[in-house]
Amino acid sequence: MSKNCNFIEKLREVGLRPTKQRVKMCEVLYNREKTFHFTINDLVKLLSERMNQKISLATVYNTVHAFEKKGYLKEISIDSHKSYFDTNTSAHHHFFDEDTHELIDCDESDIDKINIRKNISGKKINSVEVLVRVASDNQTQK
Amino acid sequence: MSKNCNFIEKLREVGLRPTKQRVKMCEVLYNREKTFHFTINDLVKLLSERMNQKISLATVYNTVHAFEKKGYLKEISIDSHKSYFDTNTSAHHHFFDEDTHELIDCDESDIDKINIRKNISGKKINSVEVLVRVASDNQTQK
DNA sequence: ATCTACATTATAATAATTCTAAACTATTGA
DNA sequence: TCAATAGTTTAGAATTATTATAATGTAGAT
Ligand SMILES: [Mn+2]
Ligand SMILES: [Mn+2]
Ligand SMILES: [Zn+2]
Ligand SMILES: [Zn+2]
Numbered sequence: 001m002s003k004n005c006n007f008i009e010k011l012r013e014v015g016l017r018p019t020k021q022r023v024k025m026c027e028v029l030y031n032r033e034k035t036f037h038f039t040i041n042d043l044v045k046l047l048s049e050r051m052n053q054k055i056s057l058a059t060v061y062n063t064v065h066a067f068e069k070k071g072y073l074k075e076i077s078i079d080s081h082k083s084y085f086d087t088n089t090s091a092h093h094h095f096f097d098e099d100t101h102e103l104i105d106c107d108e109s110d111i112d113k114i115n116i117r118k119n120i121s122g123k124k125i126n127s128v129e130v131l132v133r134v135a136s137d138n139q140t141q142k
Numbered sequence: 143m144s145k146n147c148n149f150i151e152k153l154r155e156v157g158l159r160p161t162k163q164r165v166k167m168c169e170v171l172y173n174r175e176k177t178f179h180f181t182i183n184d185l186v187k188l189l190s191e192r193m194n195q196k197i198s199l200a201t202v203y204n205t206v207h208a209f210e211k212k213g214y215l216k217e218i219s220i221d222s223h224k225s226y227f228d229t230n231t232s233a234h235h236h237f238f239d240e241d242t243h244e245l246i247d248c249d250e251s252d253i254d255k256i257n258i259r260k261n262i263s264g265k266k267i268n269s270v271e272v273l274v275r276v277a278s279d280n281q282t283q284k
Numbered sequence: 285a286t287c288t289a290c291a292t293t294a295t296a297a298t299a300a301t302t303c304t305a306a307a308c309t310a311t312t313g314a
Numbered sequence: 315t316c317a318a319t320a321g322t323t324t325a326g327a328a329t330t331a332t333t334a335t336a337a338t339g340t341a342g343a344t
Pocket of ligand 2: 217
C-alpha cells in the first residue's frame with residue numbers, strides 16, 4: 001500500500017472490504033513519508049490520539065493480521081516479549097537500539113550481502129535477516 | 143557451565159546458592175553432549191519426565207532468568223509468540239525451520255563474516271546475528 | 285429495499301509471565 | 315552445634331498480551 005491515495009481501492013483489490021475502521025488504519029499506517037515500526041499498543045494510541053478514532057482492540061488485532069496476511073505488514077521478532085510490526089514488507093535488516101527499544105531499518109548498502117554456505121536438505125531458504133543490537137557507548141569506560 | 147561436573151561449585155562461583163532445584167536444572171541443561179534450545183515448557187517437561195523432579199513454575203522462570211543474568215543462558219528471539227532459550231551463549235547464527243519450529247545453530251563456517259558499513263552515532267554494536275528461515279521445499283511446485 | 289456474507293464490538297476466555305507473601309533452607313559465625 | 319539471617323521456593327493470585335464468542339452492524343450484490 002502506498003501513500004496518499006485511495007485506500008478504498010487498495011483494500012478492494014485484495015478482497016478486503018473497505019470498512020471505515022480499515023480505511024482509518026490504512027491512513028495512519030500508510031499516509032506517511034517513510035515506513036515505520038510499531039506495536040499494537042502504538043497503533044491503538046496513534047488511532048485514538050492522532051486520528052481521534054476509537055477502534056475496538058479486537059478489530060485492531062484482526063486488521064493487523066489481515067494486512068499481514070495480504071503482505072501489507074510484516075511482523076518482526078526482536079524481543080520475545082513484544083510484537084513489532086513493520087510497514088516495510090521487503091526483506092531487510094535492522095538495528096535495534098537496546099536503550100530506547102527502537103528499531104531502525106538498514107539500507108541495502110549498510111550490510112554486505114550475506115553468504116550462506118550451508119543448506120538444510122529438503123528445505124529452501126525463505127529469508128535471511130540480520131539483527132544488529134546496539135547500545136549506548138559511554139557505559140563503563142572506567 | 144560445562145558438562146559432567148560439580149554444579150554446586152559452579153553455582154557458588156557466581157554467587158547463586160546451590161539449592162537442589164538449581165542443581166537439578168543444571169543437570170538437565172548442561173549434562174549433555176551438545177548445547178540445545180528450549181522453551182520454558184520444554185524445560186518443565188524435561189524436569190518432570192526425565193529427571194522426575196517437580197519444580198514450581200515460578201522457580202523455573204526465576205532460575206532461567208538468574209542463569210541468563212549470569213551468562214549461562216541466552217534468550218533467542220525468533221517468534222514473538224514464544225521465548226526460546228539457548229545453552230550456547232556465544233554469539234552465533236541460527237536456522238529456523240518454519241515447519242517444525244526447530245532452531246538449528248550455524249557453525250562458524252556456515253555463514254561468512256557479516257560486514258556492517260553503517261554505524262549509529264554514540265552507539266556501539268553489541269551483537270550481530272543472522273536468522274535464516276527455512277521451510278519445506280515441496281510446497282507449490284505446480 | 286432486501287439479503288447475505290463478512291466485519292465490528294464488548295466482553296469473556298486463554299496463555300504466558302510476574303507478583304505476593306508465607307514457608308523453607310543454605311550459609312554464617314557465635 | 316545451632317540459632318540468626320538473607321536468600322529461595324512455592325502455591326496461588328495478578329497482570330498482560332492475545333484470541334474466541336456471540337450479538338449487532340454494514341458493504342456489496344441483486
Ligand atoms: Mn502475530
Ligand atoms: Mn525473558
Ligand atoms: Zn523494518
Ligand atoms: Zn543457538
